[in-house]
Amino acid sequence: MPAQCKGHFRLFLRYCLGFVLAYLVLIASGLYLWAALTEQGEDLQIRTQLQGTQHLLHARYADTPQADWPQLTRRLQMQFAYPLRVMALADAPHVLDLPSLEHLDHGGLVLSPDGHFSYQRLPGSTQVLVLGDFSEPEQADVAWYDSGHVDAAVMSGIFILAIALPLYFLVYRLWRDVYALGHMALAIQQGELAVAAPVVSTHLVRPLREALSSMSTQLQDVMEGQRILSQAVAHETRTPLARMRFALAMMQIGEEDPEGAELLDGLKTDVARLEQLAAAGVTYAQFGRSPRVATHRLDVAQLFEALGQRFPGIGDSSPRLCFQPPHQRTLVANRDALMLALGNLIGNARRHAVGQVVVSLHVAGSGLVIAVDDDGPGVAPADRERIFQPYVQLQRHPDGFGLGLALVHIIATKHGGSADVCDSVLGGARFRLLLPEA
Known part of the structure; x- marks a missing residue:
């Protein structure tokens, strides 16, 4: 059964069972109260219906000698659909209470507490004529479909249907529309802002469709504005920066002016940082507005080798970079984006590590985890989510802008995964890149 059918069928069962149980409780409570209110009226109605029958029976017994009453009872029983018998008045206390016995002793018609039997004393005798049980007529004379159990089963079935x-049908239509709107919301979350709003037939979810459609249009406008702004900023910033760099290169400051030389070196450093910031901002904007990245199957060993060549050992004072041999030989990702993300993680770890940075890959559940561990001070739990936000730096660093970890988070998201940080076995931080295993 498709996932969509399973979903709406589970929803139907939950709502249906709830509705049926609620209605059954309400109907049963109502019937019970109604029966309690009309119990006396039913007894009076039964007594009225039996008066004529009892009068005719009494006349037959009065015209028949008492010695022939057993034979008369057998003949009459053949003509009645319910039992008919004669019992001694002395046995009446076993089945009737004191008020009923007094009424019976005066010749009155008495019903049993459940209304299934009638008792009346035969005139001039110590015998009582008993009719019933009225709830169980002769089975030979009753069709199967006239059974009370069958009636109850049929009525319950009709009620449930x-x-x-x-x-x-209501739940199916509602679930179908909600399922379609859920796909639209998921597409918007993944960056497909131009997704068309599905046609819905349920009035209850039409406001939600309109809200999602309006939100998608507004997001498209915002993203387009960001794209235009980032391109304009990149273009307009690089030109004056290039002119500034050219002007600084043309400036000549002699050895007799050490302060001027120091100022010139600082200006060159600031211009270089501004160029790096502009490039990082453009890269962040490019990854942020792309819905997905093109993925290919990559060799993990070659990927680690390329990362090792990108971060060669600088000296004895620099942290040692180690790559653990991976158990997984290949993974599916975009090579340039993954190199950028892992490069940012390794660079961040090397800035904070004391003596060692370890890169590893292992399988976790239904995905792959690339971990970068260091033996630095680590990241406080309160800062572990905030650190992935753009332009957030827990500690100011001359080579950082607060976009490296934000890029890691975006690249992981575009691959259908995520990024987080936790405690490392080395004593510092472990940054993890979680990717789905294709």
């Missing part, structure tokens, strides 16, 4: 069928 009357609730279940309309509810099923």
